[in-house]
Amino acid sequence: MNVQTDKVKSFINKYNCKQSALIAILQEIQAEYNYLPKNALIYVSQQLHIPLIDIIGVATFYSAFSLEPKGEHTVKVCMGTACHVRGGPKILEEFERRLEIESGHTTDDKQFSLDTVACLECCAIGPVVVVDENYHAQTSIRNVDTILKKYRKKEKKNEEHQ
Amino acid sequence: MINLKLNKLDVKAEQGWTILETAKYYGLEIPTLCYNEGLSTYGGCRLCLVEIGEGENTKLVSSCTYPVEEGLVVHTDTKRVLNARKMMIELMLSVAPNSKTIQDLASKFGVTQMRFEARNEECILCGLCVRMCAEQMDGKAIGFQNRGHKRKISTPFDVRSEECRLCGGCMYICPACQLRCHGPDPDSDVCNACLTMDPTCVDVYDELQCWMYDAGRCGTCVREEEPNKKDIQNADKK
Structure with missing residues (x-):
């Protein structure tokens, strides 16, 4: 992806070129490109006079940031204690098998990203799977396919409308 | 003061x-x-x-x-300190059993067993190389990445950094880079050859030279201090 320097520069100027605003700037870049492009990070490092390795450290520390492009839909499988006990790992395994990716990665067609989360604070309805802010309660291995189909269908419908 | x-x-x-x-x-x-x-x-x-x-x-x-x-x-x-220290050595040993520095520490402080699975990761995340690079070499080429069990030390994007001048300072200071000497049993997780071999690679102090508290190495002078409790118990019995 071609990174527009002007855009990144506007993010940096928005925070007055402050070093302390690094996370806010990274969040803006993440929102704009859906990931943190390499060139953008190098540019931020030059502008803010922060060593590149420190920026990488921040970018890899927080799960809100991603160094590889995220997919259209993000699938988050809960691995908190309650969901874990009720079969979270098996559901994750099923997602990995269906999407043919490991957790933390994106499918080749850039449709789905698969992630795990520690707890979504709704343990009563576990195991929980969240796709684009939509909560799917009490999922089982059987539901995995229907959930994925739902979002794939949406794509197709949109295309038909267009 | x-x-x-x-x-x-x-x-x-x-x-x-x-x-x-x-x-x-x-x-x-x-x-x-x-x-x-x-x-x-x-x-x-x-x-x-x-x-x-x-x-x-x-x-x-x-x-x-x-x-x-x-x-x-x-x-x-104190006993608590000695036990905690032994545990730390044992944990580090499980991460990098091929390091001479850590094997020497194990021999020196009497860690003779390892109850954890050897992971052979060869990095104990002590951060010496990161600080060496940033503070002494003014390089800032390497640093910590990710977090939790995925935490690692690497260059940005895992490729050779432009900041790196190949000075070798990070390898010089790394405690895990120097491989352990080939003792009688090189495949074992805990070497401990220094405990019985002569000459040994660990600096050994003569117990008689012990001046006050010689790092508490032998531990013979360590005892638990709870005189008050015992006095109370004795008083109760009487």
């Missing part, structure tokens, strides 16, 4: 000293691994643990990062 008690001795320290620096000044040995005089303190290896406080409210702190306070009571060789 700040007055504090170090192993029951009244000592004086200057403002801003850490417990480790005070102990070194008074010739008291506290083992360290991630500490280096030329670098900033990190407090990551937890080998320099000491016990502070009196009575039941004692706690373990890393002496390399703890600044001295007025009236502080420090013990460097």
Whole structure:
């Protein structure tokens, strides 16, 4: 992806070129490109006079940031204690098998990203799977396919409308 | 000057000293691994643990990062400290059993078994190389990435960094880079050859030379201090 320097520069100027605003700037870049492009990070490092390795450290520390492009839909499988006990790992395994990716990665067609989360604070309805802010309660291995189909269908419908 | 008690001795320290620096000044040995005089303190290896406080409210702190306070009571060789230190060595040994530095520490402090699975990761995340690169070499080419069990030390994007001048400072200071010597059983997880072999690669002190508290190495002079409790119990029995 071609990174527009002007855009990144506007993010940096928005925070007055402050070093302390690094996370806010990274969040803006993440929102704009859906990931943190390499060139953008190098540019931020030059502008803010922060060593590149420190920026990488921040970018890899927080799960809100991603160094590889995220997919259209993000699938988050809960691995908190309650969901874990009720079969979270098996559901994750099923997602990995269906999407043919490991957790933390994106499918080749850039449709789905698969992630795990520690707890979504709704343990009563576990195991929980969240796709684009939509909560799917009490999922089982059987539901995995229907959930994925739902979002794939949406794509197709949109295309038909267009 | 700040007055504090170090192993029951009244000592004086200057403002801003850490417990480790005070102990070194008074010739008291506290083992360290991630500490280096030329670098900033990190407090990551937890080998320099000491016990502070009196009575039941004692706690373990890393002496390399703890600044001295007025009236502080420090013990460097209690059973709790020795056990915690042994555990730390055992944990580090499980991560990098091929490191000579860590095998030597194990021999020196009597760690003869390892109850964890050997992971052979060859990095104990002590951060010495990161600080060496940033503070002494002015490189800032390597740093910590990710977090939790995925934490690692690498260059940006895992490719050779433009900041890196290949000075080798990181390898020079790394405690895990020097491979262990081939003892009688090189495949074992715990070497301990130094305990029985002569000459040994660990600096061994003559027990008779022990001056007051020689790092609490032999541990014979260590005993649990609970005279008050015992007195109370005896009184109850009477």
